[in-house]
Amino acid sequence: MPQQIKIGVDFGGTKIEVAALDGEGNFLHRAREPNPGSYEAAISTVCSLVRGAEQAVGASGSIGVGAPGSISPRTGVMRNANSTWLNGKPFREDLSAAFGREIRLANDANCLALSEAVDGAGADARVVFAVILGTGCGGGVVVKGGVLEGASGVAGEFGHMPLPWLNRDEFPGPRCWCGKHGCLETWVSGSGFQRDFAERFGRSLHAEAIVAAARDGDREAQAALEAYVDRLGRGLAAVCNIIDPDVFVLGGGMSNVPELYPRLPERIGAYIFSDIWEGAVRPARWGDSSGVRGAAWLW
Numbered sequence: 001m002p003q004q005i006k007i008g009v010d011f012g013g014t015k016i017e018v019a020a021l022d023g024e025g026n027f028l029h030r031a032r033e034p035n036p037g038s039y040e041a042a043i044s045t046v047c048s049l050v051r052g053a054e055q056a057v058g059a060s061g062s063i064g065v066g067a068p069g070s071i072s073p074r075t076g077v078m079r080n081a082n083s084t085w086l087n088g089k090p091f092r093e094d095l096s097a098a099f100g101r102e103i104r105l106a107n108d109a110n111c112l113a114l115s116e117a118v119d120g121a122g123a124d125a126r127v128v129f130a131v132i133l134g135t136g137c138g139g140g141v142v143v144k145g146g147v148l149e150g151a152s153g154v155a156g157e158f159g160h161m162p163l164p165w166l167n168r169d170e171f172p173g174p175r176c177w178c179g180k181h182g183c184l185e186t187w188v189s190g191s192g193f194q195r196d197f198a199e200r201f202g203r204s205l206h207a208e209a210i211v212a213a214a215r216d217g218d219r220e221a222q223a224a225l226e227a228y229v230d231r232l233g234r235g236l237a238a239v240c241n242i243i244d245p246d247v248f249v250l251g252g253g254m255s256n257v258p259e260l261y262p263r264l265p266e267r268i269g270a271y272i273f274s275d276i277w278e279g280a281v282r283p284a285r286w287g288d289s290s291g292v293r294g295a296a297w298l299w
Contacts, residue, residue, distance in 0.1 A: 005061035007053055008296030009046055010108065011035070013068065013083050014133065016042065018049035019292040020057050025119055029056045039085055060246040064104045064298030066111030066291045068138070069155045080154070082136050082177060107193050109138035109156060109292030111145045112284065116249040117142040118297050120285035125246035129239055130284070131158055134252030137185035137192070141243065159185035163231055164238045165271060174227065188232045190253045197224040211257050229260060233267025240272045240279065251284040
């Protein structure tokens with residue numbers, strides 16, 4: 001039996017996953033359950049999954065949690081979570097009380113960035129910027145192996161930057177759940193991609209179906225995908241103009257679209273305030289496992 005393990009919890013909107021890793025990052029145990037969608041029930045699910053993991057491997061371990069939103073450094077409670085029932089709750093403290101030990105908690109996109117910086121697609125980089133392109137959109141920053149949270153705990157909130165270099169047809173942008181208009185999440189998340197296609201062409205298709213149609217020569221789908229690449233490239237170029245990361249790592253469902261990777265460097269280069277861009281855009285090495293691995297690496 002391992003003497004020391006690291007346990008990660010990926011607290012997603014629809015599922016909660018737990019993984020136990022050894023010191024080398026090998027999986028010892030993995031399990032997941034649907035997220036029950038209410039606060040007390042979700043805490044109970046996390047506890048059940050973690051205790052099951054420790055029982056399965058025969059050892060207790062450190063516990064890290066990746067969750068949507070972040071903890072306010074002023075109040076100590078959750079904020080900015082699209083699972084809005086988490087907002088205003090002392091989530092980390094309540095989990096710590098339930099386990100009787102310290103819990104470390106970070107934004108889920110920060111966990112993606114940390115996982116990929118430790119032993120993933122950004123392992124060779126000084127500065128890694130990770131972007132989740134799923135139902136929602138988030139971002140996280142790791143500098144020299146450490147998560148950069150910022151003075152207010154919101155560093156890397158890529159999804160709630162406005163889409164830069166708007167054209168006339170894009171202004172003011174769709175209303176976001178956060179209350180503002182034109183956030184990148186409303187454009188470059190998988191749901192944003194679907195919304196834009198439906199509004200432009202009057203056809204309701206899932207993101208995967210739009211991409212498949214583009215590959216089959218559907219001109220409307222091709223136009224939608226080209227617009228998506230341009231918008232994502234604009235967003236990433238704005239990040240370059242601020243921190244100029246060595247590598248962008250993409251996670252979430254849209255990161256599985258291979259057409260993005262040869263096209264994005266040219267789009268970024270067209271908008272960045274430089275005559276050259278030599279960064280990289282890569283898919284997450286650990287895919288859907290990055291979040292839970294990054295949570296474990298918080299210790």
